[in-house]
Amino acid sequence: MSRNLIISLLLGILIFSSKAALSAPISEDLNSAVAYAYFQIGEDDADDQSLSLGAFLGQIKEITENHYNVASITQVLDAQKSGKTLPPRTIILTFEKFDRGFLRDVWPILEENNLPFLLFLNAAKLDTASSDEDSLDPNWDDARTLENSPLSEIGITPYSYTHSANIDNSDIEMDINRAKTLFREKMEIEPLYFSYPFGEFTPDYLDVISKQGFMAAFTQASGVIGLSTPRNLIPRFTMTDSFSDIERFRMTSSALPFPVTGITPMSVFSKANPPSLGFTASNDIPDQDIKKMNCFASGISDVSIHSTEHRIQIEIPTAFDDGKGRVNCTIPVSVTDGSGDDDNLRWRWLGFQFSFPE
Known part of the structure; x- marks a missing residue:
């Protein structure tokens, strides 16, 4: 056998092996999107859901200078329904805790950069606004200012923004x-x-939300919106000062769907701490990718993963502190189109949020 033929055969084997090592995309990757949840934005906020104005401006600079596709939630849902492809790094900006500080500081930035957004409003807060012109409390006129913008979509919370552990269905609906x-x-x-x-x-x-006629309902668990994502469980990455660095923003913005079914428990609230968390990964995700999965629990190390075929059980060794916790599971996916990180990786991402009532 000639030397050139041997070299050609070896090259062929290497190329075949490298292609085999790449994780195959799934259909949901083609029109997936990542939503971000912003709460209080301002330099002097001490709230644990706050983000400094400087950090927010840094993210806007990243978005506008690096070919992100900022879309409305309606555009994303329509694309997924029709099978239309969305560009990598398609993101949705959502905001809560609306006040006049938002109108003063955030809204001009969004308008200047022509960025669509979804704003969740609380009727009780608008209803009880102070008559003091210097107050940051917004009123219905303030809300109408944004409702008239082509960049904005309006969503709502219940009238009472309260914890829901012990609320009856009839009270939620009312x-x-x-x-x-x-x-x-x-x-x-x-x-x-x-x-x-x-x-x-x-x-x-x-169950109550499924009967209300909403197109989508949003949680605060991390993850990616794919075609199979339940429309009453749309995930969002929360943006706070603790999780606002640009490297994390780049990683999460390129994240991919992690489609699952059979989640247990199907509730944020768990009597057991730690909870017994399980789910079934979609058959679209290859077995070799399931083996690459890692799960992380907030403040807890040594999380174990047990899988039988595509049924996965997460074992958390110790209890969460502070009455709440999060679990995030990821799978690395190799890409060659430049949409990944410095290692040419994107991450399938599935998040869970837990609360442990006393």
Whole structure:
């Protein structure tokens, strides 16, 4: 056998092996999107959900200078329904805790850069606004200012922004209907999007939302929006000063869907701490990719993963502190189109949020 032929055969084997090592894309990758949740934005905020204005401006610079596709939630849902491909780094900007500081500091930045956004409004806060002109409390006129912008979409929370561990279905439904009625009366709109207060939901809460006619309802668990993502469980990466660095923003913005079914428990609230977390990964995800999965629990090391075929059980060795916790599971996916990180990787991402009522 000639030397040239041997070299050709070896090259062929290497190329075949490298291609085999690459994780195959799945259909949901082609029109997936990542949503971000912003709460209080301002230099002097001490809230644990706050983000400094400087950090927010840094993210806007990253977005505008590096070919991100900032889309509305309606555009993303329509693309997924029709099978239209979306560009890598398609992201959705969502905001809560609306006040006049938002109108003063954040809204001009979004308008200047022509960035669409989804704003969740709380009817109780608008209803009880202070008459003091120097107050940051927003009123219905302030809300109408943004509702008239082509960049904005309006979503709602229940009238009462409260924890939902012990709320009856009838009370949840009444509270949501009260908010919807006010938005019809005050702004002449039918809200299409909903945000769970504090990201909290239960099976009963999900049942109520499924009957309310919303196009989508948003949690505060991390993850990526794919075609199979339940429309009443849209994930978002929360943006706070603790998680606002640009490297993390780049990594999460290129994240990929991690489609699963059979999640247990199907609730943010868990009597057991740590919870017994399980789910079934989609058959679209190859077995070799499942073996690459890692899971991380906030403040806890040595999380174990047990899988039987595509059924996965996460074993968390110790209890979460502070009555709440998060679990994030990721799978590295090799890419060759320049959409990944410095190692040419993107990450399938699946997040869970837990609360442990006393």
